[in-house]
Amino acid sequence: MASSLHWADFDKACVEFHRILRPGGAFVALWNPRFIEANPLLVEIEAQITRLKPDIERVSSGRSGITERLTDMLSSKPQFAEVLYLEGRHSMHQTPEQYIGAWRSVNDLQVQLGPELFAKFLDFAEERIAGLTAIETTYVTRAWAARRAQV
Secondary structure (H helix, E strand, O other): OOOOHHHHHHHHHHHHHHHHHHOEEEEEEEEEEEEEOOHHHHHHHHHHHHHHHOOOOOOOOOOOOOHHHHHHHHHHOOOOEEEEEEEEEEEEEHHHHHHHHHHHHHHHHHHHHHHHHHHHHHHHHHHHOOOOOOEEEEEEEEEEEEEEEOO
């Protein structure tokens, strides 16, 4: 599951993954959130979110919530064995259009800000990157793999 396990009922999902995996098969959950700390411009743009809505609770981030507990959660399930965690970083240069497009795909942000504040956020981000030909964005890919246990 890529960037989506946090939407499922974890206990029911584990039962279903075990059911559909072949003997010896592996389940993998992964996220690739932006590592904004690598670029002060991205820190500034991200900070605008909490300026617009101080009580926002980010849901889909691969650096919070379920991901902080996932190794232990998977290890505690009888459906899985041999839980492995991997993390790596990579940077890419995005055009301004690609960068704004990535923001347009962040569903939890759109829902929590609502149309008006989300439009204000996009306007702010577009103003901050105006005139740039590329935005360097670093991503942290985080993956959890677990072998199907013989239950």
